Structure formats: C-alpha cells, structure tokens
Amino acid sequence: EVQLVQSGPEMRKPGESLRISCKGSGYSFSGHWIAWVRQMPGKGLEWMGIIYPGDSETRLSPSFQGQVTVSVDKSANTAYLQWTSLKDSDTAMYYCARLAPPAPLDYWGQGTLVTVSS
C-alpha cells in the first residue's frame, strides 16, 4: 500500500528555522517525484515545488524560490521542506504528494500544520 506519512504539527516563533518531513512507503520512492503544496488557513492550494529522489533534481515555484529549500534522503525514503527564517505568513498546512505519470498527484500525505507566532 502506497503511503506518505508526514511529520507532526510544529509551532515556531518568527525568525526560527524548521524542517518538516514526508516518508514514503509501499512503492519505489527513488523513482517518483515528490511535490509540496501549501494551504494557508481557509485558503486554496498552492504548488510550491517538486523534487526527484533519484537525483535530487528540484523545481521550485517562482513564488517560493529563496523562501524554502526542498531536499531528500533517498536512503531513508524521506523528503524534506525547510525554512531558515520563518515568518508569520508561513503559517499553513503543508502537504506532500507523489507524482505518478500520467497522473499528477495521486497519493497525498496527511499534512503538517506549521504555526508561526510570537
């Protein structure tokens, strides 16, 4: 069974750093791109970027370039989303999802709620 399991909710202060994770199982993790999607409170979905675990090739949305870093540890079947200096506006639910061409995002993680507040 394909599963993406994300790390638990996080609470940070502005300016702090954070890394959240997404662990895949039940499929060939290295062979499928992983996407990150943001959903701010009460708002819609925003595509942040994708990473290919096989070679760590990354594509980031222009809106998120310079704001976040995506990475992967294929030996641990885990993808990461990282911030070096959080802002209040980073408060959101963050989802990871698997790409399985020809389908786009066919399996999703349960989401990680990030709350940034002083």
Place this chain on the structure above:
Amino acid sequence: EIVLTQSPGTLSLSPGERATLSCRASQSVSSSYLAWYQQKPGQAPRLLIYGASSRATGIPDRFSGSGSGTDFTLTIRRLDPEDFAVYYCQQYGTPSWTFGQGTKVEIK
C-alpha cells in the same frame, strides 16, 4: 505562469442534481495536463481526474472531465451526499504548476 480561474465560487445544489464546474486557463494547457481534485474539511486533497478526462483509480463514474486548450469542465452526474466538498483544478503542463482558487459545492 498559467492562471486558472474557476467558476462559480460556490455552487448550491441538492443531492441527486447535476454539478457543472468550470476551469478557465489564461493560456493553453499543454497536452491537456489538467487535473481535478476534491478536498473535504480536515482532509488532504484527492485526485479525481487527470489528463483532462481520465478518472483516477477508484473514482466513481459519476465524475467526468472534459475540455481542452483553455476551457475545462468537471461534471458530477448525480450528486451524492459525500460529494459536497471543495474542488480544485490544476495544470501541470508547464515547469511551474498552478491550481485554481477552488469551487465549493454545498448542500442547498
């Protein structure tokens, strides 16, 4: 970046009725790389349709997608009580993917 505009913002319908949701792109979507997702409160989105008209695994046949170029439609033939949710379209035909703002289908 391709902008996707969904309409209407909210659709108020009764169970058993037909729902027609629209997604219009600011420029042509390559090779119909257009998908639809359903999201219920407190849940992750679920893939319904990809390639504009192909149903994802396990999706009931009351859901259908159509369209090409800049105009796409999601039709729910007869609304089941579990279909009341928010629906998003997404294009994945360019290096920078985008989502529409969503259409909420609510019980009338």
